Amino acid sequence: MDKLIEVLKSGGTLLYPTDTIWGIGCDATNIEAIQKVFDIKKRDLQKSVIILVENEKRLQDLVDVPAMAWEIIDLSEKPVTIIYENPKNLPKELLAEDGSIGIRLIKDDFCKKIISKLNRPLVSTSANLSGEKSPMKFNDISQEIIEAVDFVVEENHDKISQYSGSSIIKVWADGRIKVIRE
Secondary structure (H helix, E strand, C coil): CHHHHHHHHCCCCEEEECCCCEEEECECCCHHHHHHHHHHHCCCCCCCCEEEECCHHHHHHHCCCCHHHHHHHHHCCCCEEEEECCCCCCCHHHCCCCCCEEEEECCCHHHHHHHHHHCCCEEEEECCCCCCCCCCCHHHCCHHHHHHCCEECCCCCCCCCCCCCCEEEEECCCCCEEEEEC
């Protein structure tokens, strides 16, 4: 864990298991690291990525959380990423064209530990080249991705993901919601 945190703090990238699929991540406040993630995935910079937070306080430090978002988080059985308007203290490189950001309040203990020790939100995007199928297990990840990241987590290589991704729901301050992905 210490080496992993050292890599993240120095602007490195990470290949790690999340509460859904394997992801490529970095310190969500480091613009150079975010750029590396986009380069590794060969992803268009216009496409946004989501971030993970480990607790309600960190979520509230980044966005004003509408009451409807809390209800969705509390009631959701599967991991849910919520798209929020007007985030604070995040690089513009993370934001969608409309200025919004997708954030998942993570329930996975391993991810919580990483974020807590880093003391910053973590970028999370699927560990595949842009446009390819998302990896349900470590062996689904291409060698190109494995070699491109700065650190590969050793845990959960045998685990098959229960979810192919999180639900994605956009929530507006006025209570409107739109399901982007179930």
